Amino acid sequence: MIPSILSKDTIVALATAAGHGAIAIIRLSGPEAISILHGVFKGKNLQNQPSHTLHFGTIRDGEKILDEVVVSLFKAPSSYTKEDVVEVSCHGSPYITEQLLKLFLKKGARLAEPGEFTKRAFLNGQFDLAQAEAVADLIASDSALTHQVAMKQMRGGFSQEIKALRAQLIHFASMIELELDFSEEDVEFADRAALHRLIATLQRLISDLLQSFEMGNVLKNGVPTVIAGKPNAGKSTLLNALLNEEKAIVSDIPGTTRDVIEDEANIGGIRFRFIDTAGLRETLDKVEAIGVARTKEQLRKAALVLYLFDLSSTSPAQLQEELKTLDLPQVPYLLLGNKKDLATLQQLEAFSGFENLVVLSAGTKDGMEELQQTLLEQVNANEAITGDRTIVTNLRHFQSLKKTDDALQEVIQGLDSGLTSDWLAADIRRCLFYLGEITGEITTDDLLDNIFTKFCIGK
């Protein structure tokens, strides 16, 4: 790739988080990065040091020493941005970093825009657009799974798949376009049956990716897990036990929980979003009736339902009846038999035949570990999460894939109806365009601005 001629400016920004810290890093990138540093650094001559070396010295504004620092040198094209990069590790005081930033600005650098380092890295060919976007996801990741997905994407896993799809289509597009040059002779270079098979394969792959988006959202936002059950079953107590804090109001007056309370907990690297609901009960109390309606709404959106009941006051027949009236939608659910501490041996035995049942006592936290284990198993049973399968988490990618899918459908229809080569070629080009948007072969300034302005400054 030709080095970008756009980035003539030398940009500077704080690369570490704001506030006090052991060390803070200020990063400069661009043609003047080394000379700007050279002008204010007392130590070795930075202008004749090799790339990827560290240098101790002081930074001075005139006679005044601002700090003792370590300077890291990355010489173009061997750097993150592929430009000359200098990083100054100083003492982590907001006062010092401000003084250093002001000094570098005075010496000719300008403040970087959000995401500008990564944008330059992309423009200079360090990685493609999907990989650049994954850098932001990686910084935002906060669980084993979001980390795994972002890491795979940053290292090019997702891009490879998209590029492979694209390469196959390019092959056919060029064959079909070749036919256009020989249009009088009525030849077919591109085997129509093979093209049909290819498009069908691509559609399957893309449909898998589209489906994975839903899973991707669950990963990002937490597995929506609704805690339902009759009033006083102990839902709020269970939520508190799961969250390890007193969030929901617990009382022995049935119907205490009137609204929906939710919070997140990280269990074994997977984020769960627990939603406590109003007790399910037909009621005359208007406020509570709204709560019951909301519960039903939450149930529809849940990925997993925990149906809680009181072992000490519920018979198996009653439980069956409750489940029937509840009319649980097609969502996986677990039965949680609560208040084990109050239940008699007989009561416990009565439930021995139930599947998907965890017996516990939310009040004493007995059985909580088993519940957490079961929750994890429920999620792990879903291969999409733990498998090696690529998961789309980015709305932009989802939309481009959707458009590709629609365009592929038109290619299929064109093939079936014997559309001429020029029309087929145009439809295939459209697929290539949308796939290219994902990895950034096709971009516009607006698209790039949209992506990189959401990054933090200094990244």
Ligand SMILES: Nc1nc2c(c(=O)[nH]1)N(C=O)[C@@H](CNc1ccc(C(=O)N[C@@H](CCC(=O)O)C(=O)O)cc1)CN2
């Ligand atoms: N100090 C520091 N730590 C950092 C970064 C950084 O920019 N600076 N990174 C940034 O976000 C991440 C690491 N990513 C990086 C990617 C490429 C290169 C780099 O110098 N690449 C050269 C040389 C490669 C080599 O020597 O093998 C290249 O690509 O040519 C550096 C950091 C996380 N840690």
Ligand SMILES: Nc1nc2c(ncn2[C@@H]2O[C@H](COP(=O)(O)OP(=O)(O)OP(=O)(O)O)[C@@H](O)[C@H]2O)c(=O)[nH]1
């Ligand atoms: N003995 C015992 N009591 C429990 C247990 N779990 C909850 N309780 C008690 O049962 C009562 C009801 O608990 P909540 O958590 O408020 O019940 P809820 O299902 O949220 O009730 P609503 O808000 O009415 O829907 C409280 O007095 C709790 O202390 C348990 O495992 N053992």
